[in-house]
Amino acid sequence: MELFQHLVFGFSVALSVQNLLYCLAGCLLGTLIGVLPGIGPLATIAMLTPITFSISPVGALIMLAGIYYGAQYGGSTTAILVNLPGETSAVVTCLDGYPMARNGRAGPALGIAAIGSFFAGTVCTLVIALFGPAVAELALEFGPAEYFSLMLMGLVAAAMLAQGDMVKSLAMVVMGLLLGTVGTDVNSGWRRFSFDVAELADGIGFVVLAVGVFALGEIMANLGDSKKDGVFVAKVGSLFPTRDDLKRSSGPIIRGTLIGAFFGVLPGTGPSIASFSSYMVEKKVSKDPSRFGRGAIEGVAGPESANNADAQCKFIPMLTLGIPASGTMALMLGALMIHGIAPGPTVMTQRPDLFWGLIVSMWIGNLMLLVLNLPLIGLWTSLLKVPYRMLFPAIIVFSCIGIYSVQSNAFDLYLTAFFGVLGFLWMKLACPPAPMLLGFVLGPMMEENLRRAMLMSRGDPMVFVAEPISLGFILATVLIVIVMMLPALRKRRVAITDK
């Protein structure tokens, strides 16, 4: 009954004209930029975050969430139509989506992707509404030791399960933690790593870091790559899946949703793991596995649902614990903090409008994607014909205005340029930047909780294993490290991420 009241309250927030408009704008903007080749969801959100600073926190978060799943949806559109995955999770969509497009069935592929995503979104909205409050209630009991251990677990898990090299991911987390220490130390007032630059006294702006590393770094890498231009765009045709398509897809959609929701609540598991697992499951249960890779609709329906379920459930740790489970969530958390909202379990009690409004608006956003985006698909695909040489200056322009608008400060732009070069180098050295962003956002909170825990335990580091909840997190962290080091899993992981 309480759940029902919460959802009604959420609807009352999300259905206000303003918030509906923010949701719509977010979905459209997200899809718009998500379909553009060579710019992923992280870069998209980073670039558009400053726009949301001038609106209310609820509206801002609703819009950012809209951008997030819009961008993801746009990414799968390009995966299906031009075999260009906008992000890693869409790689799996390419496997069967693109062959479907080549067979002249791009429409049904896009249609089933949207339907599957909508179903997954609906289920996950309910999952968040059901379990969110319970998790938050538990988290209210957490002291500094528990928080420190929880963050440690989140960061280690994110690094171990992210794409690419585990050791480098962990090193990048530490790099992010270190970047997070730049600026005035809240406890002592000491200015750390500010090199007497007044603009660095408040630390590095997270939009500066994110836009520099993700948007700029990506563009620089693309400019070196000569294969980006000239793509084959498939004809879309009718969007409606046939009755046979629907029959084949219903099982994969349900299984994909469950798989995605499961991986979604685990910290650190990227959406690519969810969508890849779903693909493997569908291939296993299929009567005729040889159809996969040649345009089987199950291979689109399952992973797309898993992908969306995972993306949506990632909001649970972010909203209830204040722990981002992915780079995107780190951006959302950063946006919350800029709006002056302290992330953590108190968000739900102190800002119920934000929590429930956001959850319900996610469902509305998914509905919008289904009913608005599908008819607009012709428009989106025409964007694919814009050559990259015209596209990237536009991205640079919006990024620069966005960054400048935060503080009207030219120094932020210089810093962005610097992080762009750094981001490019990281990419070339195969150092994954997303774990760095997690470390950067969590760094100051982690230090604060570490200091407090040490003060309360009179300097005894055993406090982290003495408290049962904290011990649980520490054990889980150790377990994750051990499991990921197992040779068999290691091999499989390489196979998944190298796909």
Place this chain on the structure above:
Amino acid sequence: MKLALRNNKDFWAGMMFLWTGAGAMFVARHYPFGTTLSMGPGYYPMVLGGMLILFGLVITFRGLRRNEKMQGPWSLRALIVLPLSIVAFGILMKPAGFIPALAVLVFVSAASGREFRFKEVLLLAVFLIVLSVGLFIWGLGLPYPLIQTG
């Protein structure tokens, strides 16, 4: 040996972590360290710097053993010109105003690509300036003068 290292991605990644960690510890050496009970502002950065050095050593060592190469082509031009365009935008915003700064940004950033067609870039610049003025200055009400005079 020298030639073999040139494209060794793990070697250079390790070096990057190593020297970042060492640099951080060097800069933080005068920050009050405090004790584990009551940590000073230097405690946390020192520990992190040390961790980075350790990671750097492991990755460098692995790079020497495996010698995996960096992937994909580089565009030195993009690496230099693109950041320059952003710096130029930052420098020009206050003394010149929104429109001139944007024009320079579009032209210089477009010049960082492989192809530069003057007419196309001119059209793009006009389009982006009109769009930005409409969206950011009139729409969102950002308080920047369009062109700074005097």
